[in-house]
Each structure stands twice: as C-alpha cells, then as structure tokens.
Amino acid sequence: MGIQFRTLRHVPFTLVTTLLLITATIPSRAQVSGGERIFENLRMGLFSPPTVTLRGVSGGAIPLRGFVERDSTDTGLCAGFIDTQPDHLLTLDQFFDFLSLEILSPEDTTLLVQGPGGSWCNDDYAGQNPAILGAWLPGTYQIWVGSYRQDRYHPYLLRISRDPDAPDLRESETDQLPNN
Incomplete structure (x- = not known):
C-alpha cells in the first residue's frame, strides 16, 4: 500500500487561490502593532542607499562580557546583556572605507558586532547610546x-x-521607535 498523489487539476481553483493568499500574507520578520518591521537584516553594496535605519528591541539575559570572553575591545567596553541570537545580520558586498552603526534608544543600550576580523563592543558612545565607526x-x-x-x-x-x-x-x- 503506497501513498497516492493527486494532481492540482482535481483541487478546486478557489482552494488553491486561498492557500496561496494565506501563505503570501505571513510576515517573514517580526512586526510591531503599527506594522513596522523589526529585527531586519541588511545587505549593502556600491549602489545601496548611503544611510539605512532598522528597528528592534534590545536586551537579554546573557552577559555580553561573558559571551565575547573579554571586558573590552578597541571600540569600547563589552557591557550589558544580550540574547543568544543576533538582532540583525549585515552583509557587506565590498570594502567600506567608512561605515557607522549607531543606536538610538530612550534607555541605556550596548552594542556587539562580530564578523570578518573579530568582535567589537561599545557602550555610551553618545550619552547612553552605543556606536561603532x-x-x-x-x-x-x-x-x-x-x-x-x-x-x-x-x-x-x-x-x-x-x-x-x-x-x-x-x-x-525617539518618536520613530517601536512601542513608543
């Protein structure tokens, strides 16, 4: 006794259309109630916009210092708490002479970036907001x-x-922040 497969010609057209519409409306990223996407990833190359702004929610239970196994890097202190998974992935298609990652939050946040060449931390670059440039x-x-x-x-x-x-x-x- 084997599994029998039926072709789509036996399935009513409205059922196939409905399933396709349901699948197409499932978001691929987390969204806040206003429909703004958070925790997005980004790919940058020669023809990318010069500045891009992403949104997210900081925090976690894991000490950043223990995660990177050091107290600081050349870019600053490894302070605060993070989740196990990164909040964003940034893929650069080419070398950038200059690139800045800046965080703006109403509360005290920290930053960790890991990629080609190592790990970089920062805390309090501008007030309570971190940045790496x-x-x-x-x-x-x-x-x-x-x-x-x-x-x-x-x-x-x-x-x-x-x-x-x-x-x-x-x-x-800060009025552009999710859940604000």
Whole structure:
C-alpha cells in the first residue's frame, strides 16, 4: 500500500487561490502593532542607499562580557546583556572605507558586532547610546543590541551609514521607535 498523489487539476481553483493568499500574507520578520518591521537584516553594496535605519528591541539575559570572553575591545567596553541570537545580520558586498552603526534608544543600550576580523563592543558612545565607526571588510556581520541591565528590553533605532558627514541620531527621533 503506497501513498497516492493527486494532481492540482482535481483541487478546486478557489482552494488553491486561498492557500496561496494565506501563505503570501505571513510576515517573514517580526512586526510591531503599527506594522513596522523589526529585527531586519541588511545587505549593502556600491549602489545601496548611503544611510539605512532598522528597528528592534534590545536586551537579554546573557552577559555580553561573558559571551565575547573579554571586558573590552578597541571600540569600547563589552557591557550589558544580550540574547543568544543576533538582532540583525549585515552583509557587506565590498570594502567600506567608512561605515557607522549607531543606536538610538530612550534607555541605556550596548552594542556587539562580530564578523570578518573579530568582535567589537561599545557602550555610551553618545550619552547612553552605543556606536561603532570605521573601515569595514566585506562579509557578514552579526549585530547584537543589548541592554545595560539584565532582562530589560527597550526599543531602538539602528542607523547604518556610509556617509561620514551624516548627522548624529537625535533624541527627537525617539518618536520613530517601536512601542513608543
């Protein structure tokens, strides 16, 4: 006794259409209630926009310092708490002479980036907001946005810019944060 397969010509057209519509409406990323996407990944190359802003929610239970097994990197302190999985993946198709990752949050956040060439941490680059700036190799980077205090979760904006003259993120932009 074997499994029998039927062809689609025996399935009513409305059933196939309904299944396709249901599948097409399932979001591929987490969304906040206003429909804004959070925890997105990004690929950047020569023709990418010079500045991109992503959204997310910081925090976790794992000490960042223990996760990277060091107290600091050349870019700053490894402080705060993160989740096991990165919040974002950033894939760079080419070398960037300058790239900045800046966080804006109403609460104290921290930043960890792991990718080609190593790991980089930062805490309190601008007030309570972290950032990492410099030259970046091509490849995929994992980005964690942590909270300074364990099991505290805060909305944030992550601005990734290849423009060294881009203005800093401003506190007035916190109205763009999810769940704010």
